[in-house]
Amino acid sequence: MKHKLIFKIAVLTVLFSCLGTSKMMSQKVFKPSAIKASMLKALEWQEAHPIFALAPTDWTEGAYYTGVVRAHKATGDQVYMAALKNQGYHNNWETYTRLHHADDVAISYSYLYVDMVGGRKDFVDLKPTADFLNAHLYEPDVWKAGKDKSSMGRTILWWWCDALFMTPPVLNLYAKHTNQPKYLDEMHKFYTQTYNQLYDKEERLFARDMRFVWKGSDKDAKEPNGEKIFWSRGNGWVISGLALILDDMPKDYKHRAFYENLFKELSARIVELQPKDGLWRTSLLCPEAYDHGEVSGSGFHTFALAWGINNGLLDKETYLPAVKKAWKALEKCQHEDGRIGWVQNIGASPEPANKDSWQNFGTGAYLMAGSEMLKLQLK
Structure with a gap:
């Protein structure tokens, strides 16, 4: 009898010890030191394993180094600034073609940041960025002219929702840095074109492009469960791009309310669609299509929601539980060596991912999320 009692006490001791350890481990993930360590591991692994779709100046690198920018802005750690300066220097501060x-x-977001806070004022050459923006906005173009009649709807400059992450934050930051508000007005003109073409006011989500704008009879624009097709990363591009825009947009800008209202509307919808395990599925309205979490979209959502809390646009009591749940799930997707897994490959619609799938923009999304988690100062 005595031995049985001792055994039960031992079992209970181990059980409560494990529960306590589990709780401690659960809380540790929110400690600034743990977040910083995780972010640095992600950076170090990614810098040691470069990858890009087209060139070192393409959009994948642009998204990754936007994450590095936000990491430096949140931590001040010169490791991030060194990475930013190194890539810009080796790129000759060029855009893609x-x-x-x-x-x-998109890569120019990092160039602008380095020029603004990186020290030497003669280090960054912003002429390639200026040349790109002026050509992009003011030269004639087949898309702007509405002459491309493809099924994707290439009849406006920014005809796909991803574009709202790629160029608007750059234009916004360029306008701020050079004190030329005309670029902000141009951004707003083209942004609203995309909004009018792709934003579904009923679902409060963005279609990726016109292939997924359902007109009542197009079966290809519906999921197997009958819902419209809305891509998690596509909406992640939009909502995180909005946070970047609002972060640098003048408080008194005449159209700021449009961006704040859209940000709040998207945030509310994204939280409604968050699965119980914290990670959003690649298909927002048909999660069962690929029933596993995905890091790039989830990272962008987490960044945006945490940014909204940190900047007073979102109610902390309402949104913090979703953000905490998301970060805990994201952190579990990091491999021991620092690599960020469960990233959907380059694409334009919902597709699967797996534990070992990774991309540089997934690391960028992770760094962006971590940067705002640090500012929440959770214990």
Whole structure:
């Protein structure tokens, strides 16, 4: 009897010890030191494993180094600034080549940041960025002219929702840095074109492009469960781009209310669609299509929601539980060596991911999310 009692006490001791350890481990993930360590591991792994779709100046690198910018802005750690300066220098501060394609100036977000806070004022050459933006906005273009009749709806400059992450934050920051508000007005003109073409006011989500704008009879624009097709990363591009825009947009800008209202509306919808495990599925309205979490979209959503709390646009009591749940789930997707897994590959619609799938923009999304988690100062 005595031995049985001792055994039960031992079991209970181990059980409560494990529960306590589990709770401690659960809370540790929110400690600033743990977040910083995780972010640095992600950066170090990504810098050691470069990857890009087209060139070191393409949109994938633009998204990744936007994450590095936000990491430096949140931590002040010179490791991030060194990475930013190194890539810009080796790129000769160039954009990619397609002057009328929004993707190809995303890299300039990092160049502008380095020029603003990186020290030496003669280090960054912003002429390639200026040349790109002026050509992009003011030169004639087949898309702007509405002459491309493809099924994607290439009849406006920014005809796909991803574009709202790629160029608008650059234009916004360029306007701020150079004190030329005309670029902000141009941004607003083209942004509202995309909003009017792709935003579904009923679902409060963005279609990726016109292929997924359902007109009542197009079966290809519906999921197997009958819902419209809305891509998690596509909406992640939009909502995180909005946070970047609002972060640098003048408080008194005449159209600021449009961006704040859209940000709040998207945020409310994104939280409604968050699965119980914290990570959003690649298909927002048909999560069962690929029933596993995905990091790039989830990272962008987490960044935006945490940014909204940190900047007073979102109610902390309402949104913090979703943000905490998301970060805990994101952190579990990091491999021991620092690599960020569960990232959907390059695409334009919902597709699966797996534990070992990674992309540089997924690391960028993770760094962006971590940067705002640090500012929440959770314990």
